[in-house]
Amino acid sequence: MRHNFDEIVDRRGTDSRKWDTYGTDVVPMWLADTDFKCPQPVIDAVVKRAEHGIYGYPPDDNKNFEQSIVNWQKKRFGWDVDIDWAEHTPAVIPAIIYAMRAFTQPGDNVVMQMPVYHPFHAIIPNNGRHILGNQLAPNKEGGFDVDFANLEELLSKKRTTMFLLCNPHNPVGKCFTREELTRMAKLCLKHNVFVVSDEIHSDIVYKGNRHIPFGSLSAEAAANCVVCVNPSKTFNIAGVRTGAAIIPDRRNHDLFYARVEDNKAYGRTIFGTLPVEVAYNECDYYADQLLEYLEGNLEYLNTFVAAKIPKIKVTKTEATYLVWLNCQALNMAPKELQKFFLEEAKVAMNEGSNFGPGGAGNMRMNIGCPRSQLQEALNRIEAAVKKL
Ligand SMILES: Cc1ncc(COP(=O)(O)O)c(C=O)c1O
Structure with missing residues (x-):
């Protein structure tokens, strides 16, 4: 079975904290859930059980x-x-x-x-x-x-x-x-x-x-x-x-x-x-294909940031779909950094100081999304950093 991780699923208005916290002009790359549909066997089993009615x-x-x-x-x-x-x-x-x-x-x-x-x-x-x-x-x-x-x-x-x-x-x-x-x-x-x-x-x-x-x-x-x-x-x-x-x-x-x-x-x-x-x-097949897809996202992100946003350093990521971006070269205090990404780039990420000592100056980006969404977020960040 193949899962289509490129599929765009509209999550707005579906009780999604990730998608309904910020305005519709913001790309949400923060909270740690993915924007992928869950495996078809899970959907089928839930629907079947729901139809039982008790x-x-x-x-x-x-x-x-x-x-x-x-x-x-x-x-x-x-x-x-x-x-x-x-x-x-x-x-x-x-x-x-x-x-x-x-x-x-x-x-x-x-x-x-x-x-x-x-x-x-x-x-x-x-x-x-x-x-x-x-x-x-x-x-x-x-x-x-x-x-x-x-x-x-x-x-x-x-x-x-x-x-x-x-x-x-x-x-x-x-x-x-x-x-x-x-x-x-x-x-x-x-x-x-x-x-x-x-x-x-x-x-x-x-x-x-x-x-x-x-x-x-x-x-x-x-x-x-x-x-x-x-x-x-x-x-x-x-x-x-x-x-x-x-x-x-x-x-x-x-x-x-x-x-x-x-x-x-x-x-x-x-x-x-x-x-x-x-x-x-x-659903082993799904976990295997997810990993392959995320590996592709990570590679895309690493290449893009190194070539086009060199002020941001991507932490060597060995695990998780959460990527730690070192933004210290932007010289902004935590609140300013959060405001910059949200209001100038229109990309929502988690601001680093929330993770405790050593976090300030970093942003956490969730790359568990279709590649096109990641591309959009990175293009926006590149444009905003260039304007600084
Ligand atoms: C390290 C870690 N632990 C726990 C959680 C939350 O887990 P749960 O929703 O099962 O409480 C998260 C969610 O992002 C997490 O990253």
Whole structure:
């Protein structure tokens, strides 16, 4: 089966946050969903189920759902997940919150690497925990390295109990290597720090890189982590609000599940679990073709920006459809930068300072769209930068 990723689907007026936040004269290249239709088998299954016409309570332990999580981890990453390790969650962010409540206490420190996905900056203090940021270090290749010395210093602090890993990393598009992940796992074990690995972007990893599930590193690493997954980014089903947590250790699993129960968050939705099951069981073809298409978008962007907008430097992107654009040479403060792209170029992107220390001077562009839309956005940016 072939999917047409060039197809333009009008999303305006369809309850789309990405498309209905800004005016119709703005190209939205911000929020992390794609502008691609989801796979046809998912659409067909949802339509068929909808036609049944009765949408009563589904069971709380539909094993088809857990099996689809197991299947995907095995097929795509070679990780043998036991079906009892997988738990339904309403999405990834709630799963991170349940893990934080299960494995840390109010007043504890949570370490994460900066700059990072902006909601992390809210959920940690909102739950009475402190953020300790380990700055990712720019390297000569135009990407980022882990500062292991500082990481260890933060992990060794008395009240550090959790490391929130974004694997692969949003917004800098870094795919951590097995060596890097193994070092992180060892440091966390040494300092008794629990790992929560957010692997929502794991399917979108470009040539020459490989996603390694944190729980697949070793038996010790598996016993010290929760891995959070969601097919939402890959199959463009973020609106169905359904994800999963993989918790290999039984005791950890029970501690996590107790937090789920406290919030009565185990209830599933028919139109949440069904798309996940169909996507993970039947839609490998779509994930493969998506990756190929995004690889083409990334190549187009890299070539265009290097040739026509040299003041902007594109971060070496190893993973995710989120591209980190270094705009420091434009010499603008964060608010000014946001205003410039929105009002002069008429392109909406996420402004970098929202991602924490190290973010200012950057913009995050979502390239999960038909190539023609990316071309339009880049032409607009080129014209606006030329006018400066
Ligand atoms: C790293 C990361 N984690 C979590 C999320 C949100 O996940 P969910 O909608 O499943 O809570 C996103 C969405 O962009 C993300 O980039």
